[in-house]
Amino acid sequence: MSGFEAQAGIYDSVALVQAEVAARLAARLDGSPRRILEIGCGTGLLSAHLAQRFPGAKLVLTDLAPAMLAQAQARLGAGANYLVMDGQWPDAALGQFDLIASSLVFQWFDDLPGALARLKDMLAPGGVLQFATLGRESFAEWRQAHEELGLVCGLRDYVGAEEFPWPPGLEGRIAAEMIEERHADGRAFVRGMKMLGAAQSPVRHRPLGAGRFRVLLDRFSGGFTARYQILFGTAWRP
16 A cells, blocks of 8 residues: 555645645646646645636546545545546556646656656647656755765655656756745654655665664754755647
8 A cells, every 4th residue: 555545534634735736736727628637636636726727628537546536536526537547657548638737746756757758648739738746956954964964865866857857759848946844843744744645765765773763853853844846847749
């Protein structure tokens, strides 16, 4: 069971940054898409914006975690189609879409260039892919503390805006914004990540022992501001 599957019931109570990112991404959407595909809809934070902004569009909402998808369905009801699907391997049989949208999902992909290439093929003529994902500068202070203490950070490495892996046949642009979230201390930050289901380390990462973890947390005993670098991307087939 993935972390997101296990935490679906409490996700919205702690997903303040995720809700803010969904709202900012929704504000960037335009046009009049008739068919919309959302990759990794989660509990429906972005989905609700899509339904409100494009009431006449056909929504296909997908997520790898059935429990998250159930939360989205509870939020939106019968106004959309729901499908358990791995966004890295989208089902081409779904056809083509005028808008493919995704919020804070791409940073979890193991093969982002390949996934983008597959999504590109599902864009209708004139269609647009719009997304938000974590950028390289996210959680810089947390990473720096690990480095100064000689510890290996369990966070994934996120892509930078300047080297975003656009696949052949897909052109795009990136705009970066920073969002801050204050925590009482480092332990509160870690607890929040776990409650989101987002505390997933790279394969073969060995968690810190209790002693080293306490030393790390002591660095943030006076409070910790987590800084999320959000990459907002827009892409199209030329």
